[in-house]
Amino acid sequence: MRNFSKVAALAALAMLAVSAPAMAQSLDQTINEGFANATGWFVNLIFSPFPGTTFPWIVMWLVIAATVFTLYFGFIQFRAFPHSISLVKGDYSDPNDAGEVSHFQALATALSGTVGLGNIAGVAVAVGIGGPGATFWMILAGLMGMASKFTECTLGVKYRNEYDDGTVSGGPMYYMTKGFAERGLPAGKFMAVLFSIFCILGALGGGNMFQANQAHAQISNVVGDYPGWITGLVFAGIVFAVIVGGLKSIAKVTEKVVPIMGVLYVLTALVILIMNYNMIGWAFGEIFVGAFTGAGVAGGMVGALIQGFKRAAFSNEAGVGSAAIAHSAVRTKEPITEGFVSLLEPFIDTVVICTMTALVIIITGQLVSDPNTGLYLLDEGASTIQTVDGNKGVALTSAAFSSAIPFFKYILAIAVILFAFSTMISWSYYGLKAWTFLFGEGQGKELAFKIIFCIFVVIGASASLGPVIDFSDAAIFAMAVVNIVALYFLMPVVKGELDSYLSRLKSGEIKKFH
Amino acid sequence: MSHKIVVGYDGSDSAKAALAFATDLAKAQGGSLVVAHVLEWSPYSFLTPNELEERHKRRGEELERAEAAILAPAVEGLKESGLEIETALKYGGIAATLGEIAKDRGADQVVIGRNGEPGLTSRVFGSVAISLAQAAPVPVTIVP
Numbered sequence: 001m002r003n004f005s006k007v008a009a010l011a012a013l014a015m016l017a018v019s020a021p022a023m024a025q026s027l028d029q030t031i032n033e034g035f036a037n038a039t040g041w042f043v044n045l046i047f048s049p050f051p052g053t054t055f056p057w058i059v060m061w062l063v064i065a066a067t068v069f070t071l072y073f074g075f076i077q078f079r080a081f082p083h084s085i086s087l088v089k090g091d092y093s094d095p096n097d098a099g100e101v102s103h104f105q106a107l108a109t110a111l112s113g114t115v116g117l118g119n120i121a122g123v124a125v126a127v128g129i130g131g132p133g134a135t136f137w138m139i140l141a142g143l144m145g146m147a148s149k150f151t152e153c154t155l156g157v158k159y160r161n162e163y164d165d166g167t168v169s170g171g172p173m174y175y176m177t178k179g180f181a182e183r184g185l186p187a188g189k190f191m192a193v194l195f196s197i198f199c200i201l202g203a204l205g206g207g208n209m210f211q212a213n214q215a216h217a218q219i220s221n222v223v224g225d226y227p228g229w230i231t232g233l234v235f236a237g238i239v240f241a242v243i244v245g246g247l248k249s250i251a252k253v254t255e256k257v258v259p260i261m262g263v264l265y266v267l268t269a270l271v272i273l274i275m276n277y278n279m280i281g282w283a284f285g286e287i288f289v290g291a292f293t294g295a296g297v298a299g300g301m302v303g304a305l306i307q308g309f310k311r312a313a314f315s316n317e318a319g320v321g322s323a324a325i326a327h328s329a330v331r332t333k334e335p336i337t338e339g340f341v342s343l344l345e346p347f348i349d350t351v352v353i354c355t356m357t358a359l360v361i362i363i364t365g366q367l368v369s370d371p372n373t374g375l376y377l378l379d380e381g382a383s384t385i386q387t388v389d390g391n392k393g394v395a396l397t398s399a400a401f402s403s404a405i406p407f408f409k410y411i412l413a414i415a416v417i418l419f420a421f422s423t424m425i426s427w428s429y430y431g432l433k434a435w436t437f438l439f440g441e442g443q444g445k446e447l448a449f450k451i452i453f454c455i456f457v458v459i460g461a462s463a464s465l466g467p468v469i470d471f472s473d474a475a476i477f478a479m480a481v482v483n484i485v486a487l488y489f490l491m492p493v494v495k496g497e498l499d500s501y502l503s504r505l506k507s508g509e510i511k512k513f514h
Numbered sequence: 515m516s517h518k519i520v521v522g523y524d525g526s527d528s529a530k531a532a533l534a535f536a537t538d539l540a541k542a543q544g545g546s547l548v549v550a551h552v553l554e555w556s557p558y559s560f561l562t563p564n565e566l567e568e569r570h571k572r573r574g575e576e577l578e579r580a581e582a583a584i585l586a587p588a589v590e591g592l593k594e595s596g597l598e599i600e601t602a603l604k605y606g607g608i609a610a611t612l613g614e615i616a617k618d619r620g621a622d623q624v625v626i627g628r629n630g631e632p633g634l635t636s637r638v639f640g641s642v643a644i645s646l647a648q649a650a651p652v653p654v655t656i657v658p
Contacts, residue, residue, distance in 0.1 A: 090557050093557065095606075095614070098555055098557065098604065098605035098606050099553060099555050099573045099576070099577075099605030100569060100570060100573055101561070101566050101569045101570070102557035102558070104557055104558050105557065105558075105559065105560070105561050105566065106566065108560050108561075109560070109561055109562065109563055109566055112560070113563070165571055166568075166570040166571030166573075166574055167567050167568050167570070167571050168567055168570065169567070248562075251562045251564075252562070255560040255561065255562055256560055258560075259560060325563075326563055326566070329563075329566035329567050329569065329570075330566075331569075331570065425562060425563075426563055429562075429563040429564060430563075
């Protein structure tokens, strides 16, 4: 496996070196075609539809999982919501633990890994294909996904490894091996290995290529078109400086600016909504009607549903397992408390931020509809809805915001770059955790992964959106396939923790410190 | 009644002046000292995944370093005074945490040094001395 990776890395490097003198656009094309050919089979496998339908089995898989967890834990995402907020505020934190990782910090770090292009570009893709109705399914998926997140993050903390030097490692790999062994279930190790492989692919796909791709789209949208590999090289250089060179200052600045950008994004969206307050009712009407009738959208209602669920899962990563890695460093005696805190993540990410993006796109009239029938007009090929300037992905969101506040596209460009960057840093960490789980720790081994990661930044920025988004989705959903199987087997453990915690909370054994 | 004085101490010159003042006071009143050092920390700050992973380890290192570089030399310097000395080492906002230490240890006053000239930063965000004077549960003495 390690040798294979080295060969892959060398091949990618050689590809770059050979094509560099050629015309810039043809380099992008070479990378694009090579990439699409190499990943097509994997994408087809993950997104293959149920026989006789167009409905991808993977979407059903996520929907069923979120429903099962929601019912099994008795709508925990609504019951525990107020308690989750008190936990984040630190009401239940022991003052003597000050200086350790707080619930707020674990949540903020996990959020900066998920709040990113999924919220800005992903939503635009969903609404561009599935119409306004996709928003309804996206919100529903976000609400249900809270239960999946709750389950995986509780397990992530419960079965994490704490080493003698005080560092911790956690995530699905650990609950698969330790949790399965504890319950006498077979194949835990096998699943952990499978998950780790998919996690590495997910880190290179959605956590890297998609980010680089859309960051490039955004920059060229502002400054004019130029070859993607240039953006790729610059980004790769900065990522390299941070993850290999240990340049902490850049990461630190990003970690501080990203939350500010997130708040600014939501506030701007709110301002645009207030400016068009008389259309909010209409927009929700479009969302509800579109959700159940598919009003002239490619693929009808099912198309809207598929897009909504796909983009929600891609954005909030509920059930994917990545958050379990980020949340496992928190200092707590009760693993379940991190589960409570983590369920806020899909809420903030999807129910709040993604919905804002969708509303702005709908309200600013980016989607072209037939003035006579009110139905949306489709592009040639009938795969996407026509937009005012033919924008898709991040360019569509940018056009929507700029139509209300012209200079916002520059702020959005900066936000996109920072979001993309912070997501890359987070996923390089998740990928590295999976990598070291497979190959063991060691400087040489870790360096190999980091270099591969940087090479994929260049590939992602050069390839076109279609193959990149297909591969990114496929890799992230492949993680969910393995992770959710493990969650089904381990959910009684979470149930035990939950019942015990709630009864102690009720009896007053667990008390507030503040 | 025995007097207990909390001294906010970070090893700076003004902190040394505060400690000297508190020592004289304790001697005169027949009281004891709590040498307190607070490591500035907010549970609402933002960290990278790597920092999260290493936080517990780093916290241990930071505590050790503060103990060895700041508190231990201060206590050593006070040996000859014959006073009863306690130490306190905590994470948190400096002013609020010094107030909490005074309450927890049953101290009846807090002595801190004043840090430099009032600059723009302290005008905008307030200074430790002013916040402490506003919020402390016991009388506060600020030593220039």
